[in-house]
Amino acid sequence: xxxxxILTALGLxxxxxxxxxxxxxxxxxxxxxYNITYISLVQAFKIQKKDFKYIFIDECHFAHG
Numbered sequence: 001x002x003x004x005x006i007l008t009a010l011g012l013x014x015x016x017x018x019x020x021x022x023x024x025x026x027x028x029x030x031x032x033x034y035n036i037t038y039i040s041l042v043q044a045f046k047i048q049k050k051d052f053k054y055i056f057i058d059e060c061h062f063a064h065g
Contacts, residue, residue, distance in 0.1 A: 004043075004044035004045075004046070005044075006036065006040055006041075006043075006044040007044050007045075010034050010036070012034070014044075014045055014046045014047070017030060017041070017045050018045075018047065027041055027042060027045075
């Protein structure tokens with residue numbers, strides 16, 4: 001996937017933004033942190049999709065009883 005020029009200039013990737021979102025930051029907070037406009041951030045951000053469709057759960061972590 002082609003990286004946004006805005007994110008590249010900031011030394012970030014869409015995955016970095018996605019990680020910040022998962023850690024509880026909002027898009028306006030991220031924009032303010034990097035001193036860019038909210039609209040610029042939204043336009044530059046492309047969600048990173050995973051290649052797999054299923055989540056495998058390790059059954060050893062579940063107690064039966």
